[in-house]
Amino acid sequence: EVQLLESGGGLVQPGGSLRLSCAASGFTFSNYGMSWVRQAPGKGLEGVSIISDSGHTTYYADSVKGRFTISRDNSKNTLYLQMNSLRAEDTALYYCAKALAPGRPFDYWGQGALVTVSS
Amino acid sequence: EIVLTQSPATLSLSPGERATLSCRASQSVSSNLAWYQQKPGQAPRLLIYDASNRATGIPARFSGSGSGTDFTLTISSLEPEDFAVYYCQQRSNWWTFGQGTKVEIK
Numbered sequence: 001e002v003q004l005l006e007s008g009g010g011l012v013q014p015g016g017s018l019r020l021s022c023a024a025s026g027f028t029f030s031n032y033g034m035s036w037v038r039q040a041p042g043k044g045l046e047g048v049s050i051i052s053d054s055g056h057t058t059y060y061a062d063s064v065k066g067r068f069t070i071s072r073d074n075s076k077n078t079l080y081l082q083m084n085s086l087r088a089e090d091t092a093l094y095y096c097a098k099a100l101a102p103g104r105p106f107d108y109w110g111q112g113a114l115v116t117v118s119s
Numbered sequence: 120e121i122v123l124t125q126s127p128a129t130l131s132l133s134p135g136e137r138a139t140l141s142c143r144a145s146q147s148v149s150s151n152l153a154w155y156q157q158k159p160g161q162a163p164r165l166l167i168y169d170a171s172n173r174a175t176g177i178p179a180r181f182s183g184s185g186s187g188t189d190f191t192l193t194i195s196s197l198e199p200e201d202f203a204v205y206y207c208q209q210r211s212n213w214w215t216f217g218q219g220t221k222v223e224i225k
Contacts, residue, residue: 047216
Protein backbone atom coordinates (compact mmCIF):
# COMPACT_ATOMS: atom_id res chain seq x y z
CA GLU A 1 0.00 0.00 0.00
CA VAL A 2 1.36 3.38 -1.01
CA GLN A 3 1.80 5.74 1.92
CA LEU A 4 3.06 9.31 2.02
CA LEU A 5 3.56 10.86 5.44
CA GLU A 6 4.41 14.54 5.74
CA SER A 7 6.07 16.09 8.77
CA GLY A 8 7.77 19.31 9.79
CA GLY A 9 4.89 21.73 9.65
CA GLY A 10 4.23 24.32 12.33
CA LEU A 11 4.01 27.98 13.25
CA VAL A 12 6.80 30.24 12.02
CA GLN A 13 7.29 33.99 11.98
CA PRO A 14 7.43 35.94 8.72
CA GLY A 15 10.93 35.73 7.29
CA GLY A 16 11.57 32.42 9.03
CA SER A 17 12.40 28.98 7.66
CA LEU A 18 10.92 25.53 7.85
CA ARG A 19 11.73 22.17 6.28
CA LEU A 20 9.00 19.71 5.36
CA SER A 21 9.65 16.01 4.92
CA CYS A 22 7.59 13.34 3.21
CA ALA A 23 8.35 9.71 4.03
CA ALA A 24 7.25 7.37 1.25
CA SER A 25 6.55 3.66 1.37
CA GLY A 26 4.77 0.97 -0.61
CA PHE A 27 6.38 1.74 -3.98
CA THR A 28 9.82 2.11 -5.55
CA PHE A 29 10.40 5.75 -4.60
CA SER A 30 13.38 6.25 -6.91
CA ASN A 31 11.24 5.47 -9.98
CA TYR A 32 8.75 8.33 -9.62
CA GLY A 33 8.63 12.08 -9.80
CA MET A 34 7.29 13.76 -6.67
CA SER A 35 5.73 17.09 -5.91
CA TRP A 36 4.50 19.51 -3.29
CA VAL A 37 1.04 21.02 -3.66
CA ARG A 38 -0.42 23.47 -1.18
CA GLN A 39 -3.90 24.58 -0.19
CA ALA A 40 -4.49 27.76 1.74
CA PRO A 41 -7.33 27.58 4.30
CA GLY A 42 -10.66 27.42 2.48
CA LYS A 43 -8.99 27.84 -0.91
CA GLY A 44 -8.09 25.75 -3.93
CA LEU A 45 -4.99 23.78 -4.88
CA GLU A 46 -1.70 25.37 -5.95
CA GLY A 47 1.28 23.54 -7.39
CA VAL A 48 4.45 24.49 -5.51
CA SER A 49 7.29 22.36 -6.84
CA ILE A 50 8.08 19.13 -8.63
CA ILE A 51 11.20 16.96 -8.80
CA SER A 52 12.14 14.19 -11.20
CA ASP A 53 12.77 10.62 -10.11
CA SER A 54 16.53 11.12 -10.07
CA GLY A 55 16.32 14.53 -8.43
CA HIS A 56 18.24 16.15 -11.26
CA THR A 57 15.29 18.18 -12.58
CA THR A 58 13.19 20.54 -10.52
CA TYR A 59 10.49 23.11 -11.21
CA TYR A 60 8.96 25.80 -9.01
CA ALA A 61 5.92 28.01 -9.03
CA ASP A 62 6.81 31.66 -9.58
CA SER A 63 5.38 32.45 -6.15
CA VAL A 64 8.08 30.40 -4.38
CA LYS A 65 10.99 30.54 -6.80
CA GLY A 66 14.20 31.58 -5.06
CA ARG A 67 12.74 30.92 -1.60
CA PHE A 68 11.82 27.21 -1.64
CA THR A 69 14.03 24.24 -2.53
CA ILE A 70 12.75 20.77 -3.29
CA SER A 71 15.04 17.77 -2.88
CA ARG A 72 14.90 14.04 -2.32
CA ASP A 73 16.97 11.27 -0.78
CA ASN A 74 16.22 8.09 -2.68
CA SER A 75 18.23 6.03 -0.19
CA LYS A 76 15.84 7.16 2.55
CA ASN A 77 12.65 7.23 0.42
CA THR A 78 12.11 10.79 1.55
CA LEU A 79 11.09 14.02 -0.17
CA TYR A 80 11.92 17.43 1.26
CA LEU A 81 10.83 21.04 0.90
CA GLN A 82 13.10 23.68 2.38
CA MET A 83 11.13 26.90 2.81
CA ASN A 84 12.97 30.14 3.49
CA SER A 85 11.87 33.78 3.73
CA LEU A 86 8.37 32.65 4.57
CA ARG A 87 5.47 35.04 4.09
CA ALA A 88 1.94 35.15 5.47
CA GLU A 89 0.65 34.08 2.05
CA ASP A 90 2.62 30.83 2.35
CA THR A 91 0.22 29.72 5.10
CA ALA A 92 -1.34 26.51 3.83
CA LEU A 93 -1.65 22.77 4.11
CA TYR A 94 1.25 21.31 2.15
CA TYR A 95 0.64 17.99 0.43
CA CYS A 96 3.27 15.62 -0.83
CA ALA A 97 2.13 13.82 -3.98
CA LYS A 98 3.47 11.04 -6.21
CA ALA A 99 3.37 11.33 -9.99
CA LEU A 100 1.52 8.58 -11.87
CA ALA A 101 4.39 8.58 -14.39
CA PRO A 102 6.86 11.20 -15.72
CA GLY A 103 4.92 14.32 -16.59
CA ARG A 104 1.68 12.77 -15.45
CA PRO A 105 -0.73 13.89 -12.70
CA PHE A 106 -0.58 12.76 -9.11
CA ASP A 107 -2.09 9.43 -8.15
CA TYR A 108 -1.23 9.33 -4.45
CA TRP A 109 -1.26 12.13 -1.89
CA GLY A 110 -0.29 12.44 1.74
CA GLN A 111 -2.60 13.95 4.34
CA GLY A 112 -0.67 17.20 4.45
CA ALA A 113 1.47 19.27 6.81
CA LEU A 114 0.09 22.58 8.05
CA VAL A 115 2.38 25.59 7.78
CA THR A 116 1.28 28.79 9.49
CA VAL A 117 3.27 31.98 8.96
CA SER A 118 2.31 34.57 11.53
CA SER A 119 3.85 36.90 14.06
CA GLU B 120 0.55 30.72 -17.25
CA ILE B 121 -2.39 28.69 -18.43
CA VAL B 122 -5.55 29.58 -16.51
CA LEU B 123 -8.22 26.95 -15.96
CA THR B 124 -11.76 28.19 -15.38
CA GLN B 125 -14.26 25.76 -13.92
CA SER B 126 -18.02 26.13 -14.10
CA PRO B 127 -20.33 26.25 -12.39
CA ALA B 128 -18.82 27.17 -9.04
CA THR B 129 -21.52 25.17 -7.28
CA LEU B 130 -23.79 22.44 -8.61
CA SER B 131 -26.83 21.50 -6.53
CA LEU B 132 -28.16 18.07 -7.42
CA SER B 133 -29.91 15.10 -5.89
CA PRO B 134 -28.55 11.54 -5.61
CA GLY B 135 -29.18 9.66 -8.83
CA GLU B 136 -28.97 12.76 -11.00
CA ARG B 137 -26.35 13.37 -13.68
CA ALA B 138 -23.60 15.90 -12.97
CA THR B 139 -21.78 17.75 -15.73
CA LEU B 140 -18.76 19.83 -14.75
CA SER B 141 -16.84 22.07 -17.13
CA CYS B 142 -13.19 23.14 -17.27
CA ARG B 143 -11.98 25.65 -19.84
CA ALA B 144 -8.30 26.42 -20.48
CA SER B 145 -7.00 29.83 -21.54
CA GLN B 146 -4.98 28.12 -24.27
CA SER B 147 -4.76 24.62 -25.63
CA VAL B 148 -3.52 21.93 -23.28
CA SER B 149 -4.08 19.16 -25.82
CA SER B 150 -5.33 16.20 -23.73
CA ASN B 151 -3.07 16.98 -20.77
CA LEU B 152 -5.89 17.42 -18.30
CA ALA B 153 -6.75 15.62 -15.08
CA TRP B 154 -9.66 15.70 -12.65
CA TYR B 155 -9.50 15.29 -8.89
CA GLN B 156 -12.11 14.88 -6.19
CA GLN B 157 -11.61 16.34 -2.72
CA LYS B 158 -13.81 15.75 0.29
CA PRO B 159 -13.63 17.88 3.46
CA GLY B 160 -10.57 17.08 5.55
CA GLN B 161 -9.16 14.75 2.91
CA ALA B 162 -6.43 14.92 0.31
CA PRO B 163 -7.39 15.14 -3.36
CA ARG B 164 -8.04 11.88 -5.21
CA LEU B 165 -7.15 11.40 -8.86
CA LEU B 166 -10.21 10.50 -10.94
CA ILE B 167 -9.31 11.09 -14.58
CA TYR B 168 -6.01 11.66 -16.41
CA ASP B 169 -5.20 12.48 -20.02
CA ALA B 170 -8.70 13.95 -20.28
CA SER B 171 -10.56 10.64 -20.48
CA ASN B 172 -8.70 7.84 -18.71
CA ARG B 173 -10.07 6.68 -15.39
CA ALA B 174 -7.50 6.23 -12.64
CA THR B 175 -7.18 2.90 -10.88
CA GLY B 176 -10.21 2.01 -8.80
CA ILE B 177 -12.42 4.84 -10.06
CA PRO B 178 -16.02 3.76 -10.73
CA ALA B 179 -17.32 3.75 -14.28
CA ARG B 180 -19.92 6.41 -13.46
CA PHE B 181 -17.08 8.95 -13.71
CA SER B 182 -16.07 9.90 -17.24
CA GLY B 183 -14.03 12.66 -18.80
CA SER B 184 -14.04 14.13 -22.27
CA GLY B 185 -12.62 16.99 -24.30
CA SER B 186 -9.38 18.22 -25.77
CA GLY B 187 -7.71 21.52 -26.53
CA THR B 188 -9.43 24.09 -24.33
CA ASP B 189 -12.78 22.57 -23.34
CA PHE B 190 -13.20 19.62 -21.01
CA THR B 191 -16.04 17.94 -19.19
CA LEU B 192 -16.28 15.64 -16.18
CA THR B 193 -19.52 13.69 -16.08
CA ILE B 194 -20.87 11.70 -13.16
CA SER B 195 -23.64 9.62 -14.70
CA SER B 196 -25.66 9.00 -11.53
CA LEU B 197 -24.62 10.68 -8.30
CA GLU B 198 -23.98 8.49 -5.30
CA PRO B 199 -24.03 9.98 -1.77
CA GLU B 200 -20.23 9.75 -1.58
CA ASP B 201 -19.80 11.84 -4.76
CA PHE B 202 -20.78 15.12 -3.10
CA ALA B 203 -17.44 16.90 -2.93
CA VAL B 204 -15.28 19.52 -4.62
CA TYR B 205 -13.82 18.71 -8.03
CA TYR B 206 -10.69 20.26 -9.51
CA CYS B 207 -9.26 20.10 -12.99
CA GLN B 208 -5.48 20.31 -13.51
CA GLN B 209 -3.39 20.85 -16.63
CA ARG B 210 0.22 19.77 -17.12
CA SER B 211 0.85 21.19 -20.56
CA ASN B 212 2.65 24.30 -19.34
CA TRP B 213 3.96 24.01 -15.77
CA TRP B 214 0.85 22.71 -13.98
CA THR B 215 -2.13 24.64 -12.71
CA PHE B 216 -5.45 23.82 -11.13
CA GLY B 217 -8.89 25.22 -11.70
CA GLN B 218 -10.64 26.94 -8.81
CA GLY B 219 -12.96 24.00 -8.20
CA THR B 220 -16.62 23.07 -8.56
CA LYS B 221 -18.55 22.09 -5.45
CA VAL B 222 -21.17 19.41 -6.01
CA GLU B 223 -23.66 19.72 -3.17
CA ILE B 224 -26.82 17.91 -2.19
CA LYS B 225 -29.96 19.69 -3.31
